[in-house]
Amino acid sequence: MATTKKKSAPPTKKPQSFLDAPINKQLSKEDKLQLYRMIVGIRRFEERSLRAYNQGKIGGFLHLYIGQEAIAAGVVSLMEENDHIITAYRDHGHALAVGMSMNECMAEMYGKYTGCSKGKGGSMHFFAPDKNYWGGHGIVAGQTPLGAGLAFALKYKGLKGCAIAFLGDGAVNQGSFMETLNLVSLWNIPVVFVIENNGYSMGTSLKRSSAEENLAHRADGFDIAWEVCDGHDAFEVREVADRAMKRAREEHKPFLLEIRTYRYRGHSVADANHEKYRTKEEIEEYKRTKDPINLIKSQLLADGTLTEALAKKIDQEKKDEAEASAKFAEDSPYAPREEIQTDVYWEVDNDADNKLKGSYFFND
Amino acid sequence: MPLITYREAIKQALDEEIQRDENVCIMGEEVAEYNGAYKVTEGLWAKHGDKRVIDTPISEAAFSGLAIGASMLGIRPVIEMMFMSFSYVAIDQLFNNASFCRYMSGGLMNVPIVVRGPANGGTSVGATHSHTIEYMVANHPGLKVVCPSNAYDAKGLMKAAIRDNDPVFVMENTLLYGEQWEVPEEEYIVDLGVANILKEGTDMTIISHGRCAMLSLEAAKTMEETHDISVEVVDLRSIRPLDEETILNSVKKTGRALLVEENKPYCGVDAQISHLIQLKAFDYLDAPVHRVSSIDAPTIYAKPLEDWQIPNQERIIAMAMKLMA
Numbered sequence: 001m002a003t004t005k006k007k008s009a010p011p012t013k014k015p016q017s018f019l020d021a022p023i024n025k026q027l028s029k030e031d032k033l034q035l036y037r038m039i040v041g042i043r044r045f046e047e048r049s050l051r052a053y054n055q056g057k058i059g060g061f062l063h064l065y066i067g068q069e070a071i072a073a074g075v076v077s078l079m080e081e082n083d084h085i086i087t088a089y090r091d092h093g094h095a096l097a098v099g100m101s102m103n104e105c106m107a108e109m110y111g112k113y114t115g116c117s118k119g120k121g122g123s124m125h126f127f128a129p130d131k132n133y134w135g136g137h138g139i140v141a142g143q144t145p146l147g148a149g150l151a152f153a154l155k156y157k158g159l160k161g162c163a164i165a166f167l168g169d170g171a172v173n174q175g176s177f178m179e180t181l182n183l184v185s186l187w188n189i190p191v192v193f194v195i196e197n198n199g200y201s202m203g204t205s206l207k208r209s210s211a212e213e214n215l216a217h218r219a220d221g222f223d224i225a226w227e228v229c230d231g232h233d234a235f236e237v238r239e240v241a242d243r244a245m246k247r248a249r250e251e252h253k254p255f256l257l258e259i260r261t262y263r264y265r266g267h268s269v270a271d272a273n274h275e276k277y278r279t280k281e282e283i284e285e286y287k288r289t290k291d292p293i294n295l296i297k298s299q300l301l302a303d304g305t306l307t308e309a310l311a312k313k314i315d316q317e318k319k320d321e322a323e324a325s326a327k328f329a330e331d332s333p334y335a336p337r338e339e340i341q342t343d344v345y346w347e348v349d350n351d352a353d354n355k356l357k358g359s360y361f362f363n364d
Numbered sequence: 365m366p367l368i369t370y371r372e373a374i375k376q377a378l379d380e381e382i383q384r385d386e387n388v389c390i391m392g393e394e395v396a397e398y399n400g401a402y403k404v405t406e407g408l409w410a411k412h413g414d415k416r417v418i419d420t421p422i423s424e425a426a427f428s429g430l431a432i433g434a435s436m437l438g439i440r441p442v443i444e445m446m447f448m449s450f451s452y453v454a455i456d457q458l459f460n461n462a463s464f465c466r467y468m469s470g471g472l473m474n475v476p477i478v479v480r481g482p483a484n485g486g487t488s489v490g491a492t493h494s495h496t497i498e499y500m501v502a503n504h505p506g507l508k509v510v511c512p513s514n515a516y517d518a519k520g521l522m523k524a525a526i527r528d529n530d531p532v533f534v535m536e537n538t539l540l541y542g543e544q545w546e547v548p549e550e551e552y553i554v555d556l557g558v559a560n561i562l563k564e565g566t567d568m569t570i571i572s573h574g575r576c577a578m579l580s581l582e583a584a585k586t587m588e589e590t591h592d593i594s595v596e597v598v599d600l601r602s603i604r605p606l607d608e609e610t611i612l613n614s615v616k617k618t619g620r621a622l623l624v625e626e627n628k629p630y631c632g633v634d635a636q637i638s639h640l641i642q643l644k645a646f647d648y649l650d651a652p653v654h655r656v657s658s659i660d661a662p663t664i665y666a667k668p669l670e671d672w673q674i675p676n677q678e679r680i681i682a683m684a685m686k687l688m689a
Contacts, residue, residue, distance in 0.1 A: 355555070
């Protein structure tokens, strides 16, 4: 793993194919197909969500992960039993990657009772503790101390594992993140921070928001190891993330991994300016040369894992799955009004014996 | 029964709970090697070590968030805010993440943290160190807050807070740390949501919390001796959850209510209590609900002025007499 101290160091020279790296070589054909299915699945789910949003079925904000799929899929594919992940509000990819269903995710965005949070959270707040996935958070960088906490708990309990906390390029300038970097280094917390650098925090480019554009370089200020890589190739993501995660698990050292990626759509669907603060040419260029689906597809066609026919079949499967989830969401009911005041307090929700005293809610 | 200080009572609670549950740990600035800025955690680091009593850098947002994240996996951190005022630096973590993660996940997780520290003025530490934020905590569904006024309640409520599976704030008071009360040696808990009648009376009720409850008790005794007025004093102890029943029963009995708080008046705890009383005991009232809050300005530094600003005997008794008029 590279821990170069040079300012604005260029990325390490890329090997012929990241498929040859040991962590990827050990993947079975089925593993590789599963990775492919996941990336395609995230894309199709996001596209279907966009349609639903434009139809008025999804309220609030919708932060699409289109263009960034290889990162969530790649990192999550490396998770072991005691690894835990957390991210911000661009969370659909991570949710699907850990194994949440399209049904519960779409239903959540529709606000329905069958949603993963019973309709109480929405697009920005998907959670699956049973899959070691802790959300889904709306305040930029607010999740980074939480991620440090997950890792702290693993170490406290003597478990071999790491926490992976995702954040965006805009989040690195939040005070809470920088405080957290200091703390995890000081305390040797096994957390890997993955900066999904898509070049823009809402409408503000990297150049206009960060004095030091080499974002991972901040780690030097806290004596944390760092590396920069690209996030278009899922196998590259796996190769780099694996080293960071192993280091965290085995040495209890934090890691700052900056992954350069791109989002095809705006910050959220409500972002009407995303073709103004970026050029159409820039967006098209990325789609043409760095699309994560195209990249993994061409690699898997080359090594015989995929055929064009199978790729087409998987694509249709995922489209159908996404469509079915929209129907599921549409047909599902909303939560009854009594649910507005459940899931507020654990103690109230678990007071079958009526032991609690005093008033917990104060409507007249 | 042993006579111990408020500070010692809290320390006993922390010590006992650390021994009882391996997941309980203490975190905060100067809590370990310095033995606590106000000596509340004195000796605990020497006794329990680095894993259980943890010094943090000056990073409230980071260590509050870390504590919340750790609690999601079952650790039960008791974090100290050296002054509750410092919680403002960690507002997103303490008031968003701690209170909302359970709700936004539809009940899939809980956050069993305790946030403890002094929330008071009267010590010439100025406006940025003298916040009494219990009203702010209480306004966030998902959070709980208690204000012990004496050593007995401090120990019992702290233990209850640590065992509670939701986030609980415990508002302490630097002016109470050195005061003594009787505290039994046997283990006991003071449940959340239960107020305490410090003194029974018939002519009027004073409802208060925190150190003001002790001030109110003193004022009540003076009023009895000097003015022959029988004052009942209700100590809320628990702000959220709130013992509405005890408040209302007392006011229904006496017909007159005086609320005393160190909060500033606008939307302090007593604004809520006042609404409750007028809504649910209207027909029993012989006078409007009266209130003594801190004088409505940032906490002043100059001692005699600060002593006038926070509730004191003179202001409490004057308002009580006004209520009886």
